[in-house]
Amino acid sequence: MTHSRRPPYVVRPDTAVLTRGFDPRLSVGSARPAVFRSSTYVFSSPEAAERAFLIALGKERASPGESVDLIYSRLSHPNAEILEDQIVPLEKGATAAAVFNSGMAGISTICTTFCQPGASLVYTAPIYGGTQHLIHQLLEPYGMQGIPVPAGDTAALRQAVEGARNLKLVLIETPANPTLTMTDVADASRAAARHPDRPLVAVDNTFLGPSFQHPLQLGADLVVYSATKFLSGFSDMLAGVVLAKEAELVARLRGTRAILGNILQPDECWLLDGRLPTVGLRMSRQSKNAQHIAEALAGHPKIARLHYPSLFTDPEQVRIRDAQCDFPGGLLSFEMTGGKRAAFAVLRNLHIAKNAVSLGGVETLACHPASTTHSELSPEELLRYGVSDSLVRLSVGVEDWRDLVAELRGALDAA
Numbered sequence: 001m002t003h004s005r006r007p008p009y010v011v012r013p014d015t016a017v018l019t020r021g022f023d024p025r026l027s028v029g030s031a032r033p034a035v036f037r038s039s040t041y042v043f044s045s046p047e048a049a050e051r052a053f054l055i056a057l058g059k060e061r062a063s064p065g066e067s068v069d070l071i072y073s074r075l076s077h078p079n080a081e082i083l084e085d086q087i088v089p090l091e092k093g094a095t096a097a098a099v100f101n102s103g104m105a106g107i108s109t110i111c112t113t114f115c116q117p118g119a120s121l122v123y124t125a126p127i128y129g130g131t132q133h134l135i136h137q138l139l140e141p142y143g144m145q146g147i148p149v150p151a152g153d154t155a156a157l158r159q160a161v162e163g164a165r166n167l168k169l170v171l172i173e174t175p176a177n178p179t180l181t182m183t184d185v186a187d188a189s190r191a192a193a194r195h196p197d198r199p200l201v202a203v204d205n206t207f208l209g210p211s212f213q214h215p216l217q218l219g220a221d222l223v224v225y226s227a228t229k230f231l232s233g234f235s236d237m238l239a240g241v242v243l244a245k246e247a248e249l250v251a252r253l254r255g256t257r258a259i260l261g262n263i264l265q266p267d268e269c270w271l272l273d274g275r276l277p278t279v280g281l282r283m284s285r286q287s288k289n290a291q292h293i294a295e296a297l298a299g300h301p302k303i304a305r306l307h308y309p310s311l312f313t314d315p316e317q318v319r320i321r322d323a324q325c326d327f328p329g330g331l332l333s334f335e336m337t338g339g340k341r342a343a344f345a346v347l348r349n350l351h352i353a354k355n356a357v358s359l360g361g362v363e364t365l366a367c368h369p370a371s372t373t374h375s376e377l378s379p380e381e382l383l384r385y386g387v388s389d390s391l392v393r394l395s396v397g398v399e400d401w402r403d404l405v406a407e408l409r410g411a412l413d414a415a
């Protein structure tokens, strides 16, 4: 059984997300996908079962258009197939996707699939706390070497890639959290392509994708998301997605996923699938709101420094932004003149915006990274990556921006 019957004509992504990957005739005519909660699937014949296992184990390849029987839901299930097929058109340059039960599940499956003991991986720093933990506490003890490079340093990243031995993976998170420093994906991808080991380039696109940043078009091989954030958009579920230019890479990830057992469950697939048609609408509104807020707060006497892509002044950051981002996105951060006390005071005085970690939901969230999301970093690392004690991060939602500006101004004045 397959849900991947596609229209014979080419449509644009916003249309494709609503038309491909799902055939109502396979779900008693329901206009939207049903949830298939079965853990196991009845084979159409013993021969079909044998064939399905040969393909699942990679011993044979499915021929184009062949309908292969499903086996068991840890390997794949209809809701994963529907979601994986429908999300592909949203990522420019992608041909295949694999869904995971969190963003971290996606990132760890990439690392364990493509890096072996003795391999090195270059990554931008700061990187998501869970990813940093994965590298230091899991990959390095297993004999892999992590090589950090400061986000935004184009020459240092190129040199790190050129100088690394047995290099299997270049992992870029851009923009960096929480300073929004951008890293040049195209330059790193060219360096990786010249490297004798031909390492894969993976980009954590959680902050600006899929709407505003398209790493596969810049030369990256893999894009990974915490779909917990903008893709799902309501702060009510955990999910991860990896997309690739080459379907073969996704097939390898699915092989690891089948063993680790970290495929996204049917109910979560169904939920996320229903959010895909509105991700562009939500992200546009969030980006416009954040733009209004950034403009309104820039120059406020209590703010020492504000970080927002459309207000970048560093020429190299402006260059990277213009080369790889369509819009500035829904995240911004600012440093208070009054240090940690003032940052905490702002958080205490917010009511529409909630004091919580995570991001990308329709509701505005604010947090103090140095004492929460980035508290695992040493004082030297915090300093090096610009995560000061006075910094507040905002993930802007879809509320009326005028209410958010009024509340933020009031909280700043009171701080």
Ligand SMILES: *Cc1c(COP(=O)(O)O)cnc(C)c1O
Binding pocket: 102, 103, 104, 105, 128, 130, 173, 177, 204, 206, 207, 225, 226, 227, 228, 229, 238, 239, 240
């Ligand atoms: C949240 C996040 C992750 C981890 O995703 P989970 O869904 O929480 O596992 C990875 N990268 C970035 C940039 C994130 O914001």
